[in-house]
């Protein structure tokens with residue numbers, strides 16, 4: 001049918017497929033690039049036939065089957081009224097290129113055909129998907145279709161993610177022991193607690209060290225991510241959709257397609273995996289290419305208290321501070337004066353906006369800002385005109401309504417009438433007003449989410465309908481950007497990002513919490529896609545009070561926004577916030593194209609995060625303390641990712657150069673932390689690094705690293721203090737950035 005062996009290779013990654021058959025190909029190698037691949041490799045890695053198993057060699061395929069002798073979890077599960085549950089696919093066609101393989105295989109007995117697509121992207125990210133088609137009369141009931149990629153046995157540890165509202169994507173590490181670890185998401189959205197990026201790595205793998213194999217299941221409905229290790233010496237990661245009972249029944253000629261499963265390999269720890277995913281995402285033709293505008297979002301400023309005069313004042317404050325996009329959040333439509341009613345009625349509320357949104361849009365546009373609008377198109381409040389008119393559009397099993405969540409239910413968008421109604425309203429709003437941006441929210445889990453007429457499970461259909469809705473709106477309004485929000489960061493995945501331009505990482509804007517939420521969100525997606533806002537001094541969700549330097553210093557490592565009633569901020573706060581906005585604008589070309597790096601810091605209270613420009617001539621690092629240091633004074637940390645042989649000028653970056661460290665109060669200022677700074681090579685900075693400053697908990701110190709010897713060496717890059725000058729004083733006097741020792 002084709003060659004015995006296929007080798008895809010890109011950017012230091014190789015995938016070698018053993019196609020000798022008789023069944024579907026198996027993976028002989030996925031990992032570091034190989035340059036001498038021959039059929040001998042297949043012999044070298046072929047497992048030894050063992051006693052009391054099936055006779056001969058057992059090589060599990062990309063969709064492992066019992067017919068190959070495999071007794072772990074199957075790639076395809078399903079049946080035709082109890083038959084056809086065990087398959088033995090025979091490959092019929094293979095099309096391959098240097099960077100892709102597409103193959104088809106049939107099992108006439110089971111009445112099924114499968115197609116597998118594998119693509120190795122130039123950044124070294126592998127993505128794969130499978131499709132199964134019924135080829136016989138009757139119905140094949142599919143339980144799941146899961147694509148597997150084996151990893152070597154020396155991947156001994158697993159890292160995946162969990163979380164909840166206000167604390168999304170938190171890491172959890174376990175040993176990669178024998179058995180099956182299945183991370184299921186049954187929330188009907190990607191989930192705060194999705195496995196996100198399931199990583200298997202060598203013992204102790206960290207930001208910069210160890211081999212890592214990582215898998216992301218790109219779907220915004222139910223998903224399964226799997227790590228399996230068996231006593232047969234087989235270790236693998238797998239991904240696919242979580243299907244509900246009876247959700248997919250394939251009649252003859254009908255096809256089910258899995259989501260894309262993305263996989264990244266790195267020989268240099270987690271940063272290497274991120275680098276591949278970020279390069280891949282940035283290479284997409286629709287990746288946001290314009291400077292990411294500074295957003296002012298109204299939610300934590302006014303909540304449901306919509307008032308033209310007040311919001312116009314906020315817009316003027318936003319413009320004065322340098323913001324570029326003004327987003328009107330929840331509360332502008334129907335009876336939506338609080339969260340108990342109105343969802344579904346996508347008409348501007350005449351009670352609150354008697355002249356429509358026009359006056360506000362005109363004010364905002366006149367100030368030179370883009371206008372953005374919040375919507376939650378998939379949802380419906382039982383207390384709404386829409387629900388009263390179409391109670392039959394609410395998802396349910398048919399027998400009863402699901403329990404409400406935030407007083408709302410889910411609209412059955414697989415129903416063409418409901419779909420057209422929502423599409424029509426959104427289209428009308430985008431046509432009527434000069435709207436550049438939609439914040440697309442989704443505020444409940446899908447519970448008992450069936451099609452109300454048939455009662456059949458509907459999460460799969462709903463998810464695809466949402467994709468179609470987004471695609472259609474983007475086709476009709478190509479200039480409009482869309483943010484994926486789901487009660488904060490409940491819908492962050494690579495398939496929603498095929499049709500959105502930003503994710504809202506969390507409703508928790510507290511910078512202390514955000515340090516971790518953003519670090520782990522950015523494991524998969526680059527900073528320019530991560531909405532990151534400066535909130536009020538006292539966080540609304542944690543009641544923690546933090547200085548602006550910490551709130552803004554953490555927020556600039558993302559797509560910056562402000563979610564704070566600026567009309568109530570002091571003149572000093574406005575002035576300082578303006579400085580941060582200026583800094584973000586000057587740094588966004590670096591932050592949104594550069595390589596994200598993280599030092600391996602042993603002190604649990606400290607992190608060192610940096611972005612190094614593609615040409616390695618410029619970098620910004622943030623030294624952040626979220627607690628008191630283990631050692632006093634703290635130790636050193638490397639600044640990774642710089643060009644080894646290049647000399648760099650290292651100095652604090654205002655306004656993040658005064659971190660209110662208590663060293664200045666009770667001890668000596670930190671010697672390197674002056675506008676004069678130090679000049680060291682990238683190798684020295686990577687291996688020895690810098691002495692960490694003594695910081696109060698929840699403080700950030702920014703460090704700018706610019707290549708020495710290149711123009712404008714001798715001049716001072718925008719925002720940096722001239723050498724020899726004295727930095728701004730903090731509450732204790734000279735601050736950590738003071739020159740010399742006290």
Ligand code: DGJ
Pocket residue numbers: 299329330374441443485486487488489504506507
């Ligand atoms: C949840 C979102 O995450 C918030 O930012 C806000 O838009 C509210 N919904 C509005 O109801």
